[in-house]
Amino acid sequence: MSSDSLEGWDLVIGLEVHCELDTNTKLFCGCPNSFGDSPNTNVCPVCLGLPGSLPVLNSRAVDLAMRIGAALHCDIRPSRFHRKNYFYPDMPKAFQISQYDAPINCDGWLELTTGKRVGIERAHIEEDTGKTTHLGESGRIQGASSSLVDYNRAGVPLVETVSAPDMNSAQEAKDYVSELRAILVACGASDGKMEEGSLRVDANVSVRRSGSKELGTRCEIKNVNSLKSLGKAIEFEAARQIAVLQQGGTIRQETRHFNEDTGETSSMRSKEDSHDYRYFPEPDLVVISPDEAWIGGIRSGLPPMPAERRALLGSKCGAGSPGTPSSNQVSTVVAHGLDALVLGALDDGADPRIALSRCANEAVARVDAALHLAPTSFSRLVTMESVGDITATQSKLVLGEMLDEVDQKLEELGGSTGGFGGYFEVDPEAIANSKGFEKLDNTTLARTLDDIVESNPGEWERFLAGDEKVAQFFVGQMMKSTRGQADGKAVISLMNARRDKKG
Amino acid sequence: MTSTQRTSFPRQGVRETAIAVKTRFQSASDVLSDCLEEIARCEDKIHAFNLVLDNQARQRASEIDDLIARGIDPGPLAGVPVALKDNICTREIATTCSSKMLERWIPPYNATVVAKLQDAGAVIVGKTNMDEFAMGSSTENSAFGPTRNPCNLDYVPGGSSGGSAASVAAGFVCCALGSDTGGSIRQPASLCGVVGVKPTYGRVSRYGLIAFASSLDQIGPLCVNVGDAALICEVIGGYDPRDSTSIDEPFSGLLDSCDKGVDGIRVGVVTELLAPASPDVQAAFTKCTDKLAAIGAKVDEISIPELSYGLAAYYLIAPAEASSNLARYDGVRYGLRVAGQDVESMMRATRSAGFGPEVKRRIMLGTYALSSGYYDAYYGQAQRVRTLITKAFGRAYESFDVLLSPTSPTVAFGFGAKQDPLDMYNSDIATIASNLAGHPAMSVPFGLGANNLPVGVQVMAPTLGEAVMFQVGAQIEGLAQ
Ligand SMILES: [Zn+2]
Secondary structure, three states, X not given: OOHHHHOOEEEEEEEEEEEEOOOOEOOOOOOEOOOOOOOOOOOOOOOOOOOOOOOOOOHHHHHHHHHHHHHOOOEEOOEOOEXXXXXXXXXXXXXXXXXXXXXXXXXXXXXXXXXXXXXXXXXXXXXXXXXXXXXXXXXXXXXXXXXXXXXXXXXXXXXXXXXXXXXXXXXXXXHHHHHHHHHHHXXXXXXXXXXXXXXXXXEEEEEEEOOOOOXXXXXXXXXXXXXXXXXXXXXXXXXXXXXHHHOOOOOOOEEEEEEOOOOEEEEEEEOOOOOOOOOEEOOOOOOEOOOHHHHHHHHHOOOOXXXXXXXXXXXXXXXXXXXXXXXXXXXXXXXXXXXXXXXXXXXXXXXXXXXXXXXXXXXXXXXXXXXOEOHHHHHHHHHHHHOOOOOHHHHHHHHHHHHXXXXXXXXXXXXXXXXXXXXXXXXXXXXXXXXXXXXOOHHHHHHHHHHHHHHOHHHHHHHHOOOOHHHHHHHHXXXXXXXXXXXXXXXXXXXXXXXXXXX | OOOOEOOOOOOOOHHHHHHXXXXXXXXXXXXXXXXXXXXXXXXXXXXXXXXXXXXXXXXXXXXXXXXXXXXXOOOOOOOXXXXXXOOEOEOOEOOOOOOHHHOOOOOOOOOHHHHHHHHOOOEEEEEEOOOHHHOOOOOOOOXXXXXXXXXXXXXXXXXXXXXXXXXXXXXXXOEEEEEEOOOOOHHHHHHHOOEEEEOOOOOEOOOOEOOOOOOOOEEEEEEOXXXXXXXXXXXXXXXXXXXXXXXXXOOOOHHHHOOOOOOXXXXXXXXXXXXXXXXXXXXXXXXXXXXXXXXXXXXXXXXXXXXXXXXHHHHHHHHHHHHHHHHHOOOOOOOOOOOOXXXXXXXXXXXXXXXXXXXXXXXXXXXXXXXXXXXXXXXXXXXXXXXXXXXXXXXXXXXXXXXXXXXXXXXXXXXXXXXXXXXXXXXXXXXXXHHHHXXXXXXXXXXXXXXXXXXXXXXXXXXXXHHHHHHHHHHHHHHHO
């Protein structure tokens, strides 16, 4: 959609982000909080809502929720739980224990990388539901031939962060979610994995004539599972609402479902048939009244937040102004919590540009392992690349194997990375040697180039004539002949030298 | 003499039984056999039980005998036969709440009180009948048929713990546990002529008690005497990390309180709770207070006008919580399931078939009370009344150590006598306030009223005031002899 169609209109966006807390156990029982286990294995009388069972609050979850509140500059207050009543097969008790009129965190803010502040209305604790799979054509509960329910997720602790309607574009909404995600990871509250459902976003979208102060009627969009979808969903919804209004229609307040395949939103239910949740205070739990000492400890124990860490990493790496690739790399590295790895390597004398690139481009894809790679080992790899012992291509391969080794060592620890905070030393030289990655001396390289030129005289003529594109052909051929050991830049300079000498 | 005349009588108490077993005067197996024989003789007339655990109980009793033979103390309840209200979860043993909804449900775990009873050496004999999901005051709301009052089979035993009260009154067991949400231990205790105690809210873990109204429910004992009830409270009470509302305070010394007398104890007779009682009940009650005064208690009247709003507040709060607590019975995971075309119709059909009329009435009442737009006028207002009642009690306890009233406004009534739900709700008029305030209260038998049926005197005390409550209760028991 072009931005032209928004001409004369303002978007108003508020987001509700559900974050699964990274606790060992569920919110109200001792069952493991883990993703991907066989269905209905992490369950007990409490999280199945069996008759007579009672919830007991996980204090670690309260701790993490308060950390989130502190990181979002919220008031942290005495709070209580309510029951949100509605029938659905994946809700074992037919009510969800949530916070209603007294959330633990309220009235905070989050600063986007642009410097704009988005208000945080509240960040409250609640329990997750189970997961239902509907069999049959519709894929929804209506018309399903049967439904399967997995209660492993039932009772997993969530913090729902509700923003003020302060965002005005799909891009701002995406920036908000990335920054919130980075903060949640920094707090140790979440692994930030949107693809595993650790973060789930609902978007409230409305439009109004530019300059108008009045808020338009909003629609809530559900089922947004990635940043990309979030952007698409908001843009589609804004365009839809503007089209309705331009045709003289009115927007109905409703909940809309985002379809990943079509990129469109469609009505799920209107305000009129929305549930009456019949909230009332949860009588089986007591009020949470964190004292000043507890709150103070949370605030002072908070690790540095992403903004501060980006500034530090950026200055150490000499990153340029916002928008340059290296500043994006800085954001990526910090968002994945790998800045410690880069900074550690820099302390060890590694080249900042290379360290940042390997981390932002390669290591982020293997975060779980990279977080446990010793910075000194990483530094050795970076240095091997910077002094030209190995090429960039080889360096990436070696890093991949180093992370394989880390994974293997983590596995030996029992496959659980949750409790382990240490690093593993891995020797990059040994890996490079075992793969036969040795620096090719210039004589060997020059001899190889001679051979290639000889068998491709036409191409060489074109190169001499100034055809820059054909240079890539020679680099490719050199890589092929040396099984990837040749360095691209070295090949180009060798070719230039050959041309200049002959010329 | 008709066939409905009393033929069964309470057996020896908890402490006597435990001593007999421990001193090998009588084996746990013999004690149990007596119980089972009595059950075999009278149960078809009384219907106190939903389930009698013949084999499991015999096995448990012989285990107790083995321990004793090896010189190991099985605990303070060695070989004591106990019955459990059928809303208290027992591992691998059906727990039905006297509802079709849970008729075939077998809990995979024990309630905390069950584990505590077993650890103390008790022998669990059976699960007792009750009003469905503890909603009722006569045990007529059981899906499995009513229980009859052992004192006279033409009368109800009260409710909702009617089966528990009847099992003790009939001599089937030495003691039974009940649950009390608005009087469900004390009122049947009163109607069956036994002692019934509702401890302070939070004293006894609710873990494994199938919830009716979570902020009001409390487990307590029904026994043949006050001292036994004190002992059972000590055994089943205490902090439980599985119940967040559990109180972390020692719950001991209650038995000692029973011997302290009432000299100088300030006893307040609550006029609002005495006035609705029938003349026969008032007469017995007045005799009791006169005798208390005669042995040194300072008896005076006190008016607590706030209590007259108690019944209305209770019948909003309890159904509201019940509507939420009973929502989980949807046919998805356990219990009854009636097939339907889709999930919603399955849930509808299951709940329509599984719940009886009184349960449905209260679910609807509670759902309405919590609805948006009505919440503040009903549930919110009821909670404010609850606070007022608690404060009013607080003022009363500045002048009195305990408060007294009849437990029930009448003696036991006949089957089908209270067709109008409001008539039935009025049976709880004197007991409800203690639940709303979370205070302890007990019923002690004192004399007979109309039709030679028992009258119960209710002793109420402030939060954690069980010691003084038992102190006065024990004296009333003595004066009744
Ligand atoms: Zn669980």
